[in-house]
Each structure stands twice: as C-alpha cells, then as structure tokens.
Amino acid sequence: MNRTLYTLLFHLGLPLIALRLFLRARKAPAYGQRIGERFAFSLPPLQPGGIWVHAVSVGESIAAAPMIRALRARYPQLPITVTCMTPTGSERIQALFAGDALIQHCYLPYDLPWAAARFLNRVQPELAVIMETELWPNHIHQCARRGIPVALANGRLSARSARGYGRFAKLTAPMLAEMSLLAVQTEAEAERFRSLGARPDCVKVTGSIKFDLTIDPELLQRAATLRSDWHAAARPVWIAASTHAGEDDIILAAHQQLLARHPDALLILVPRHPERFNSVFELCSKAGLNTVRRSTAAPVSAATHVLLGDTMGELLFLYALADVALVGGSLVxxxxHNLLEPAALGKPVLSGPHLFNFLDIAAQLREAGALREVADVEQLAGAVSELWQQPQHAEQMRAAGLAVMQRNQGALQRLLQGLAQFLP
Structure with missing residues (x-):
C-alpha cells in the first residue's frame, strides 16, 4: 500500500472515525468537542514559526515535558506548538505549560493531505519533533514538501510493531526516508528503523529521555505530610497505577487477600483513562471495599480500603504516597506503561508479564533487581505482602531502581544536541 492508497482509505474511513468519536463522547464528552481542530478548520490563535512537538497522549506528553522546557530555555525567542490526539493529553499539556504564552496547543489534525497542509500553513514550524512512534505519512510528507525537518524523539519500535510497519513497505519506507533525524532509545530499535527504510546517517541512538526524570523534593514532602494527616505514616500502602479494563478485578482481588493478612492495608487505584473512573469506583463498591475518591478531597480514614485516583496530573504524587508500586497495562x-516514574521515586516496582512496549527498560530494571513481575492474583498479593514484611528487600529494590535511573541519564542532552543542527 502506497501513500495514495492509504490516503484514499483514510477518506473512506472518515464515517467510522466520526462514529468512534461519537461513541467515545458518550463516556468522555471531551471527545465530542473541538472537532474542527481535528480537520484544521478551526484552529486556535497560533503564533507561527518555531518548533512543533507532537505527543499523542498523556504518557508522551509527560515524557516530552523536560525536552520542551529545555528547548524553551535554549531558544527563548521561538514559539513551541504542542499537539496531541486525546482530550486527556490535551488537558495534561495545558496543565504542564499554563502561563507560558510561547507554548501553545491544539489537536493534531487527522492525517489527510489537505488537513496537514492547512495545519502547517498556519503553524509554519522551523522544526517538527514527533515523540516516540506516532508517525503519520501525510504530515511527514507535507513537512518534506516545505523543507521542514522532521525528527523522531525518544523513538521506540518493538519487533512486533516493526513487523507491522514492514507489511506496508511502500508506505513506510518513503515516509522514514523523508525524516531528518530518528533519535531512538536502543541499537536494536535503530536497526529496525534502518531495515524499514530510514536513512542510516539519520538514525542515532540517544537512549530514553524518561531516565532523565527529576523529582521535586517538595513533592515528597507533600506526600509525607498527607500520609501523616491520614494517620497512615506506618500504614501499609500500595498503588496500582495506569490500570486498564481487565486488571482492576485482579488488583481488587489481590487487595482483599492482603486485607486478610494486613487489615489496615490501603490501596491507591489509578485507572489510566478518565472515562473509566466511575466504572472502577462501582467495581470497588461491589467488592465491598470502602472507597474514597481523590477528586472529592475527602479524608482517608482507618476504615478506608481504597483511594481511587480519579484526578489528572497527580500520578507522581500518588506514587509518592505508596510503599510499593504496580505499573498497569501489564497484567493484560x-x-x-512507564516503569521509571515509581523507580525514580524510590519505590519497589511490580508489573505484569506484558511489557513489550518497554522491553529494554524492563530488562535493565529486572537484571538490577528493581523489578518483579507477577501474573495473577496470588502472585500479586504475595509480592506486595513480602515487600511490606521484608523492608530490607524493599530497600534493595529501591536502591537498585535509583541506580538504573542514574546510570542511564544523559539522553535528553544527546537529543537536544541532535535537534540543535536544525535550529538557529
């Protein structure tokens, strides 16, 4: 399939896209808003020029934030336009950069030639930076036509994804050949991009900028103060974060087993997507667990079994409240999801077995003794209980995670050096 056929199929699929937006808007009304931006018909006021950064959703937006701040410091005269595809990503971007008039935001229009052209005619960037693997053939081609260099930042490409791209070589190879820089996380990923058609001299291994995460000491102090306010400084607390459908039942069943061994145990449960907040709260209630919603600001008492993290932008803070962290999206x-956030906070990290989006990071944490994988209710409950009962083991995992973080830092500076060649 070449780009012409891809574009034709994209146009034919527009009714299905509209139906998907309608169905998602029934649970998350924000999907029914700002539709014009998705076709570049009603973009907000945007200052032209500067740098365009695309981060598809929440995770990529958070990962991009240090890079955006560093670019802002290095090139203070340039506006930075940050795009995404989801309402949760949009909310996170606006919260991260509120008050900075030169960091502007809108949705990225769909990958249709005329929509991409309208968007680029408005934004007129000097450089386009795409986070991780959100590659859109028409957007990249329209940049190439205008002489706008396109860089992939923090690029990752699993073997499974590479096989998928490889099935559409007539679409993938020309797209990758039009890119000016592919800054990828590992040599294995670099080789996958080269084999798919990227120009070898444009592919650079810079590492993962997620290792360059820095923790504000004030955040740790706020977490300690809140636990003290809950009278829970010595209470066993664990977090299951970024959970997906199918995981919450496992987690709640594990927590019930933990309550049998540790009657004062507290679970902080954080669904990945806001449209699931209500349904997960109902699951907790059906399981007979006394649940407090974080959004209500209600106090956590000794009778509280679960704190439901139904707010946005607080994940690091919620991790900081816990003693042990399970990273979701891995039991199914x-x-x-990002294993490095709890590791950077000094938490023993647990996950399920499905880690194909983070194979290198998971391998490093596993080999260092900072990550433990569990597959079912019994293993999850057993691992959490063991870490509570054996603080020396928890401390070893904590120190190992921090060592992995420190050993891998520097990717952000290498990425910035690569981007500098395209900027004044």
Missing part, C-alpha cells in the same frame, strides 16, 4: 496484553 497492553504492553505496559
């Missing part, structure tokens, strides 16, 4: 075949 979703590929996992």
């Amino acid at each position: 075949a979703n590929g996992g």
Whole structure:
C-alpha cells in the first residue's frame, strides 16, 4: 500500500472515525468537542514559526515535558506548538505549560493531505519533533514538501510493531526516508528503523529521555505530610497505577487477600483513562471495599480500603504516597506503561508479564533487581505482602531502581544536541 492508497482509505474511513468519536463522547464528552481542530478548520490563535512537538497522549506528553522546557530555555525567542490526539493529553499539556504564552496547543489534525497542509500553513514550524512512534505519512510528507525537518524523539519500535510497519513497505519506507533525524532509545530499535527504510546517517541512538526524570523534593514532602494527616505514616500502602479494563478485578482481588493478612492495608487505584473512573469506583463498591475518591478531597480514614485516583496530573504524587508500586497495562496484553516514574521515586516496582512496549527498560530494571513481575492474583498479593514484611528487600529494590535511573541519564542532552543542527 502506497501513500495514495492509504490516503484514499483514510477518506473512506472518515464515517467510522466520526462514529468512534461519537461513541467515545458518550463516556468522555471531551471527545465530542473541538472537532474542527481535528480537520484544521478551526484552529486556535497560533503564533507561527518555531518548533512543533507532537505527543499523542498523556504518557508522551509527560515524557516530552523536560525536552520542551529545555528547548524553551535554549531558544527563548521561538514559539513551541504542542499537539496531541486525546482530550486527556490535551488537558495534561495545558496543565504542564499554563502561563507560558510561547507554548501553545491544539489537536493534531487527522492525517489527510489537505488537513496537514492547512495545519502547517498556519503553524509554519522551523522544526517538527514527533515523540516516540506516532508517525503519520501525510504530515511527514507535507513537512518534506516545505523543507521542514522532521525528527523522531525518544523513538521506540518493538519487533512486533516493526513487523507491522514492514507489511506496508511502500508506505513506510518513503515516509522514514523523508525524516531528518530518528533519535531512538536502543541499537536494536535503530536497526529496525534502518531495515524499514530510514536513512542510516539519520538514525542515532540517544537512549530514553524518561531516565532523565527529576523529582521535586517538595513533592515528597507533600506526600509525607498527607500520609501523616491520614494517620497512615506506618500504614501499609500500595498503588496500582495506569490500570486498564481487565486488571482492576485482579488488583481488587489481590487487595482483599492482603486485607486478610494486613487489615489496615490501603490501596491507591489509578485507572489510566478518565472515562473509566466511575466504572472502577462501582467495581470497588461491589467488592465491598470502602472507597474514597481523590477528586472529592475527602479524608482517608482507618476504615478506608481504597483511594481511587480519579484526578489528572497527580500520578507522581500518588506514587509518592505508596510503599510499593504496580505499573498497569501489564497484567493484560497492553504492553505496559512507564516503569521509571515509581523507580525514580524510590519505590519497589511490580508489573505484569506484558511489557513489550518497554522491553529494554524492563530488562535493565529486572537484571538490577528493581523489578518483579507477577501474573495473577496470588502472585500479586504475595509480592506486595513480602515487600511490606521484608523492608530490607524493599530497600534493595529501591536502591537498585535509583541506580538504573542514574546510570542511564544523559539522553535528553544527546537529543537536544541532535535537534540543535536544525535550529538557529
């Protein structure tokens, strides 16, 4: 399939896209808003020029934030336009950069030639930076036509994804050949991009900028103060974060087993997507667990079994409240989420077996003794209980995670050096 056929199929699929937006808007009304932005018909006021950064959703937006701040410091005269595809990503971007007039935001229009052209005619960037693997052939081609260099930042490409791209070589190879820089996390990923058609001299191994996460000491102090306010400084607390459908039942069943061994145990449960907040709260209630919603600001008492993290932008803070962290998206075949956030906070890290989105990071944490994988209710409950009962083991995992973080830092500076060649 070449780009012409891809574009034709994209146009034919627009009714299905509209139906998907309608169905998602029934649970998350924000999907029914700002539709014009998705076709570049009603973009907000945007200052032209500067740098365009695309981060598809929440995780990529958080990962991009240090890079965006560093670019802002290095090139203070340039506006930075940050795009995404989801309402949760949009909310996170606006919260991260509120008050900075030169960091502007809108949705990225769909990958249709005329929509991409309208968007680029408005934004007129000097450089386009795409986070991780959100590659859109028409957007990249329209940049190439205008002489706008396109860089992939923090690029990752699993073997499974590479096989998928490889099935559409007539679409993938020309797209990758039009890119000016592919800054990828590992040599294995670099080789996958080269084999798919990227120009070898444009592919650079810079590492993962997620290792360059820095923790504000004030956040740790706020977490300690809140636990003290809950009278829970010595209470066993664990967090299950970024969970997906199919995982919450496992987690709640594990927590019930933990309550049998540790009657004062507290679970902080954080669903990945806001549209699931209500349904997960109902699951907790049906399980007979006394649950407090974080959004209500109600106090956590000794009778509280679960704190439901139904707010946005607080994940690091919620991790900081816990003693042990399970990273979701891994008990089901979703590929996992960022294991480095709890590691950077000094938490023993647990996950399920499905980590194909973070194979290198998971391998490093596993080999260092900072990550333990569990597959079912019994293993999850057993691992959490063991870490509570054996603080020396928890301390070893904590120190190992921090060592992995420190050993891998520097990717952000290498990425910035690569981007500098395209900027004044």
